[in-house]
Amino acid sequence: RYKRSSELFRQASRVLPGGVNSPVRAFKSVGGTPVFVREAAGSRFTDEDGNEYIDFIASWGPLLFGHAFPPVVEAVTRRAQKGTSFGMPTALETEVAELAVSMVPGIEKIRFVNSGTEACMSVIRLARGYTGREKIIKFAGCYHGHADAFLIEAGSGAVTFGSPNSPGVTQGTARDTLLARYNDLESVKGLFEANPGEVAAVILEPVAGNMGCIPPEPGFLEGIRQLCTDSGALLIFDEVMTGFRLAAGGAQEALGISADLVAFGKVIGGGLPVGAFGGPAEIMSHLAPEGPVYQAGTLSGNPLAMGAGLAMLRAIEADPEVFSRLESKTAYLHEGLEHVLQEAGHPYRINRFGSMISVHFSDREVRDFESAATGNNDRFRNYFHGMLNRGVYLPPSAFESYFLNDALTAEDLDLAI
Numbered sequence: 001r002y003k004r005s006s007e008l009f010r011q012a013s014r015v016l017p018g019g020v021n022s023p024v025r026a027f028k029s030v031g032g033t034p035v036f037v038r039e040a041a042g043s044r045f046t047d048e049d050g051n052e053y054i055d056f057i058a059s060w061g062p063l064l065f066g067h068a069f070p071p072v073v074e075a076v077t078r079r080a081q082k083g084t085s086f087g088m089p090t091a092l093e094t095e096v097a098e099l100a101v102s103m104v105p106g107i108e109k110i111r112f113v114n115s116g117t118e119a120c121m122s123v124i125r126l127a128r129g130y131t132g133r134e135k136i137i138k139f140a141g142c143y144h145g146h147a148d149a150f151l152i153e154a155g156s157g158a159v160t161f162g163s164p165n166s167p168g169v170t171q172g173t174a175r176d177t178l179l180a181r182y183n184d185l186e187s188v189k190g191l192f193e194a195n196p197g198e199v200a201a202v203i204l205e206p207v208a209g210n211m212g213c214i215p216p217e218p219g220f221l222e223g224i225r226q227l228c229t230d231s232g233a234l235l236i237f238d239e240v241m242t243g244f245r246l247a248a249g250g251a252q253e254a255l256g257i258s259a260d261l262v263a264f265g266k267v268i269g270g271g272l273p274v275g276a277f278g279g280p281a282e283i284m285s286h287l288a289p290e291g292p293v294y295q296a297g298t299l300s301g302n303p304l305a306m307g308a309g310l311a312m313l314r315a316i317e318a319d320p321e322v323f324s325r326l327e328s329k330t331a332y333l334h335e336g337l338e339h340v341l342q343e344a345g346h347p348y349r350i351n352r353f354g355s356m357i358s359v360h361f362s363d364r365e366v367r368d369f370e371s372a373a374t375g376n377n378d379r380f381r382n383y384f385h386g387m388l389n390r391g392v393y394l395p396p397s398a399f400e401s402y403f404l405n406d407a408l409t410a411e412d413l414d415l416a417i
């Protein structure tokens, strides 16, 4: 069934570390061959062996409307023919910015970059430049990309991204990163108290999605908002997963809590490399060329990326019901899986917040990265292989949330269940 994929994996392993880009840890954990994708459209993709799969991860977030979404394909094709040049503005970039600013609460200015990582890294630099402070509070298990400007100890399983002790993470980075526990307001309070007047920002995933799906407990985000306001630190929402997915205004809209700065990736590019970050003009004006914090990139805001961004945001603007449809589909999957897993009699736990969902094969309460790590086991491996062989692509999610796309039909959902 996976003959050509196996050959391709061997070939790839000679030139690519591990034979795969790192998110394919899912396959490492199940000891299988990665699926090499030949083509994709809507809710489905086909591998190099001709097997067809229903996709339940949407490229781990970006594909809100499904694969090869025609407005994005059309925009990118058209823009590619028109050339690109760094340093010369385009009206197109302004159009995307205007639309984003109109959709996301609290954002007056936005800057485009090439990935979620870059957005998070940039927003940290901006927070440091704006406050004149160095220290950043982040949460164990929250992932903010692969740059080492601040982060550390993120989720995603046996692989711990950039722990403070891993080679390549600078001592300064580790020293200035203060680690708190998700849904544990006291741990945040303690760090503020131990570092008075030194914390530049708190960064977090407003709904954690990189250690399975862990919604914020009541009062947690409100408490952090207050601590930041009281101490002059900025609250940063990393909305790379939640932005333009939970609602047009992301988690800020879905949860009714305002951040000072917000980082975006994934959906805003519809599968192309687009990241962005935004906030009030007063803070964003600290960016060059208006202010002292230099941040600019050769490919940022290029017409291909902006074409994709405009197509995605326009599609969302024209169809605001997409979020409730996604939530209903996810709730349907949730209910169906509950039923099946209950009947099977194995321990399991399903976490869901709106259209983010994770399935854990353990009855332990999943509160954080450590307990999420216990949720991945042999039973999940067997389920995963069973689903894969039936053409359902639902890889182990102990460390990730699943993301449904709007192209999934009722029939697709029933097949998965």
Ligand code: PLP
Pocket (backbone or CB within 6 Å): 115, 116, 117, 118, 120, 143, 144, 145, 146, 205, 209, 210, 238, 239, 240, 241, 265, 266
């Ligand atoms: N922040 C969050 C919450 C993410 O989930 C991710 C990626 O999964 C990132 C940042 C990094 O984004 P990218 O992979 O586009 O660099």
